[in-house]
Amino acid sequence: MSYDLSFTQDFFIGFPEGVIGETDIRTCYPVSERPQSVMQALVSEEKLNPIAFKVMVKETLGIQSGPYDESVFWDLLDKIRDYNTCDTLIPPIAVFVNEDHSVTVYEDIEEEIS
Numbered sequence: 785m786s787y788d789l790s791f792t793q794d795f796f797i798g799f800p801e802g803v804i805g806e807t808d809i810r811t812c813y814p815v816s817e818r819p820q821s822v823m824q825a826l827v828s829e830e831k832l833n834p835i836a837f838k839v840m841v842k843e844t845l846g847i848q849s850g851p852y853d854e855s856v857f858w859d860l861l862d863k864i865r866d867y868n869t870c871d872t873l874i875p876p877i878a879v880f881v882n883e884d885h886s887v888t889v890y891e892d893i894e895e896e897i898s
Contacts, residue, residue, distance in 0.1 A: 785871075786869045786870065786871060786880075787869070787870050787871070787872065787873055788868050788869070788870075789864070789865065789868050789869070789870055789879065790873075794821065795821060795822065795889065796821060796822045796823065796861060796864075796865070797821055797822075797823050798813070798819075798820055798821025798822075798823055798824050799820075799821070800812035800813055800823070801813065801814065808854050809823070809827065809854040809857050809858075810827050810830070810854070810857075812827075813827040813828070815827065815828045815831045815832060816828050817832065818876075818890040818891065819887070819888070819889055819890060820889065820890060820891050821889060822861060822864060822879055822887065822889055823857065823861060824889075825879070825887035825888060825889055826857050826860055826861065826887055827857065829887055830852070838850065839885075840860070840881060840885040841856055841860070843882070843884065843885065844860065844863055844881050844882055844885060845859055845860070845863070860881060863881050863882065864879055864880070864881050864887075867880050867881060867882055871886075875889065875890050875891055876888050876889065876890045877889045877890075
C-alpha cells in the first residue's frame with residue numbers, strides 16, 4: 785500500500801546544521817545511515833551509495849554524471865513532492881522519487897494535521 789506525503793516541512797528539510805543558501809547543501813546535513821529528513825537522506829545517499837545515487841539522478845533528472853551542484857538535491861526534492869508517495873506513515877518511511885527509486889527517513893517524523 786502507498787500513501788501521500790502528508791508531512792510537515794521538517795520531514796522534507798529537517799534541521800540543517802548550516803544556513804541553507806550560504807553554504808553547499810552537503811555541508812548542512814551530516815551523512816547518516818538513519819537520516820531524519822528527506823534532504824538528509826538525499827545527501828547521505830550521495831555519499832553512502834554513490835552508484836545508486838548516480839543512477840537515480842540519471843534516470844530521474846537526465847543528468848549523466850557528477851560532480852553534481854547542489855541544485856540536483858533541490859530538483860530531486862521537487863520530484864519527490866511531485867511523485868507524492870511513501871510506503872508507510874510510520875518510520876522508517878521509504879519516500880519515492882519515482883517508481884524505481886526511493887530514500888528512507890527514519891525518526892522524529894510528525895504527521896501534518898489538517
